[in-house]
Amino acid sequence: MKNRALLIAFHFPPQSESSGIQRTLSFAKHLDSFGWTPMVVSAAPMAYERKNSSQLASVPAELVVRRPLALDAKRHLGLRGRYPQLIALPDRWSSWWLFAVPAALAMVRKHKPEVIWSTFPIATAHLIGMTVQRLTGLPWVADFRDPMLQVDFPSNPLQRKVFAWIERQAIQRCTRATFTTQGALASYKARFPAELHHKFEVIENGYDEQSFAQAPTETTPPVAAGQPRRITLVHSGVLYTEGRDPTAFLKAIALLRQQGRVDAAGLHVILRAPSEIPYFKELVQTCGVADIVSVEPPVPYREALREMLEADGLLVFQGTPFNRQVPAKIYEYFRARKPVLGLLDPAGETAGMLLAAGFEDVASMTSTDAIAPVLERFVKAIADGTAHVASEELVAASSRTHRARQLAQLFDQSRGQALASQPGVSSH
Numbered sequence: 001m002k003n004r005a006l007l008i009a010f011h012f013p014p015q016s017e018s019s020g021i022q023r024t025l026s027f028a029k030h031l032d033s034f035g036w037t038p039m040v041v042s043a044a045p046m047a048y049e050r051k052n053s054s055q056l057a058s059v060p061a062e063l064v065v066r067r068p069l070a071l072d073a074k075r076h077l078g079l080r081g082r083y084p085q086l087i088a089l090p091d092r093w094s095s096w097w098l099f100a101v102p103a104a105l106a107m108v109r110k111h112k113p114e115v116i117w118s119t120f121p122i123a124t125a126h127l128i129g130m131t132v133q134r135l136t137g138l139p140w141v142a143d144f145r146d147p148m149l150q151v152d153f154p155s156n157p158l159q160r161k162v163f164a165w166i167e168r169q170a171i172q173r174c175t176r177a178t179f180t181t182q183g184a185l186a187s188y189k190a191r192f193p194a195e196l197h198h199k200f201e202v203i204e205n206g207y208d209e210q211s212f213a214q215a216p217t218e219t220t221p222p223v224a225a226g227q228p229r230r231i232t233l234v235h236s237g238v239l240y241t242e243g244r245d246p247t248a249f250l251k252a253i254a255l256l257r258q259q260g261r262v263d264a265a266g267l268h269v270i271l272r273a274p275s276e277i278p279y280f281k282e283l284v285q286t287c288g289v290a291d292i293v294s295v296e297p298p299v300p301y302r303e304a305l306r307e308m309l310e311a312d313g314l315l316v317f318q319g320t321p322f323n324r325q326v327p328a329k330i331y332e333y334f335r336a337r338k339p340v341l342g343l344l345d346p347a348g349e350t351a352g353m354l355l356a357a358g359f360e361d362v363a364s365m366t367s368t369d370a371i372a373p374v375l376e377r378f379v380k381a382i383a384d385g386t387a388h389v390a391s392e393e394l395v396a397a398s399s400r401t402h403r404a405r406q407l408a409q410l411f412d413q414s415r416g417q418a419l420a421s422q423p424g425v426s427s428h
Contacts, residue, residue, distance in 0.1 A: 002037045004113040005411055006104060006138075008129050010070070010093060010122035012042035013059055016052035016298065019237065019328045020145070022400070024119060026208050028063055030404030036411050038063065039111055041104045041128070043070035043096055054300045058211070064111065068103040070096035090123035090162045100128045101135075108136050114415045115175075117407075119143040123163055126170050139175040139414035141407075143203075146180060146325045147187050153321075171196055175414040178203045178407075183324035183349040203407055205328040206400040207335040215305035231379050232268045233341070235315035236304050237329050239274035243321040245365065246271065246280070249343050250287035252371035257289070261376055264291040269315075272307060273298035308336040312382050315341050316350065319365045323348035330354075331398040339387035341378045343371060358388050 009024040024040070031038045040063065045051055047070035059065065071077055073088040073095075088094060107113070116138050118129030126142055133140040148167040154160045171177055171192055177199050179185045185200050239246055253269070256262040269292055274280045281295045299307070308314060314333045318325070326349055333340050334357070342362040344351040351362050361381075363374040381387035396402070 002032070002035055003115070003411065003415060004111055005031060005036045005038050005115050005117055006107060006111075006113040006132075007038050007040045008100070008104065008116065008118035008125050008132075009040065010043050010047070010096065010125050011119075012040060012065075013055035014045055014051040014053050015043075015048040016055060016301075017048070017050040020119070020121065021055065022208065022301075022328060023143075023145070023205055025058055026206070026400035027117075027404050027407055029058075029060055029208070029210070030401050031408055031411075033401070034405050034408035036115075036408050039107060039113065040065045041100055041107065042067050043093065043100075044068065046070075046076075047072055047093060047096070049075065050298075052298075052300055054302075058301075064107070066103045066107060068096065068099035070099065085156070085158060089159060090127065090166055093122060093124050094127075096122075096124050097127050097131070100124075101131050104128060104132045105135060108132065108138070113138065114418075115411045116140045117143060117411075120145055120148060123148065123166050126166055130166075130169060130173060133173060139418045140173065141176045141178060141410055141414060142170045142174040143178045144170075144184065144188075145178075147184050150321070150324075171199070174199065175417060176201055176410050178410070180205050181324060181326050181349045187324055201406075201410060203403050203410075204398075205326070205331055206398050206403045207331045208400045209335070211302060212305055212309075212335055215302040215309065229383060230266055230268055231312045231382050232270065232310075233313045233315055233379075234270045234272060234307055234311040235274075235317065236272045236308060236332075237274075237327065239271065239276075239280060239317060241279075243319045244317040245319065246274075246317060246343070247283065247287070248364075248366050248368045249315075249317070249371055249375075250284060250289055250293060251368040252375055253289045253292055254287050255368060255372050256376055257292070262292070262379065267292055267379060269293040270307070270311075271295045272304065305332065305336075308332060308338065311336075311338060313339040313341060313378060313387065315343065316354075317343045317365055318345070318348060318350040320345040320348065322350070326350050326353055334390035334398050335395055337389045337395065339378065339382055339389060341375065357390060357394055360388065 011018045011020040028038045044067045070093045073083045073092040116129055118125045148163050178201050185202050189197050284290050284293045340359045342354045343365040361374050361378040363370045
């Protein structure tokens with residue numbers, strides 16, 4: 001008989017704004033292959049500002065999913081977007097706790113899971129996991145993904161205090177704590193006592209092979225003899241004015257065109273779903289590269305994967321504020337087997353991962369002068385067919401199936417630890 005695991009996650013289909021849905025969804029799809037039957041407590045769809053119903057097709061039909069009410073303090077409880085801070089602690093969906101805890105307890109009574117798992121960055125998810133753990137005594141795996149507390153996040157002092165309390169309680173009470181990068185794990189080892197370090201484990205993000213199989217590419221018509229080939233580069237996902245700011249990159253394109261090294265006939269850059277589309281369109285216009293760079297709206301997940309597969313090269317932006325994080329899209333980029341250009345802080349975790357994987361086209365995200373020669377070299381290598389792509393070993397190690405196996409092993413250990421702690425009960 002398979003064991004059961006209760007997964008608590010705010011980001012889950014049909015939510016479409018966060019790539020975090022893929023982490024929970026992949027565990028929900030693959031844990032069953034490693035001896036654990038998952039079930040999910042998520043949020044009612046009304047909680048999500050952006051939804052994509054097509055994502056629901058990815059949820060296994062046999063998966064038990066409960067979606068208790070979660071009100072957004074800004075959209076549902078605020079007045080013209082303004083709301084009291086106290087009803088948005090630890091986050092805007094704090095009301096989810098009121099409805100999710102009874103739903104989770106009902107699932108525990110009915111399905112008798114052996115382990116609880118909750119995932120950040122919605123801090124209320126860890127509050128729910130903590131509450132259910134205290135009321136049931138079940139082992140709890142707290143998935144932090146990235147650090148809850150960072151240098152400038154949360155910036156609000158009161159919210160920061162609440163986050164710090166939740167983080168401290170979670171680390172003390174959970175059976176295991178997981179992170180997506182070695183840098184995140186190192187930051188927790190630096191801040192928490194050595195006797196808690198045995199709880200810490202890295203389970204990276206990854207790609208889902210089934211999603212790629214369902215995103216076939218279109219055949220590209222051959223380029224006529226004598227005609228220049230137009231190289232297409234794609235960045236897929238959210239950009240920010242800080243941390244993932246493409247300004248220096250856009251200026252580098254303008255500089256290279258000024259020098260006669262690139263033009264619209266030979267280069268096309270797509271910024272797909274950068275979030276604030278009007279802002280980034282205006283930025284592209286201001287930099288004078290609107291004929292080379294297009295800012296495009298979000299598309300369904302599988303269409304985004306197909307665009308990656310059809311691109312000539314892929315872009316990743318990850319600046320200093322995110323030095324201890326690795327964007328989930330990196331693993332999809334590896335699976336797409338495309339050249340990758342990193343616009344990064346060279347001291348960050350993402351830069352280190354790319355360089356270790358053999359991707360040497362990395363430049364400081366904030367330096368136009370640093371980006372321009374690397375971009376020119378990158379485009380030339382693609383045109384010559386000499387650009388580096390991920391090895392088969394790296395692709396295999398980056399799959400979400402592999403990550404689900406790692407999580408199942410943690411569940412096994414957590415269950416065994418819980419059984420061993422019961423008087424007169426053996427875990428064998």
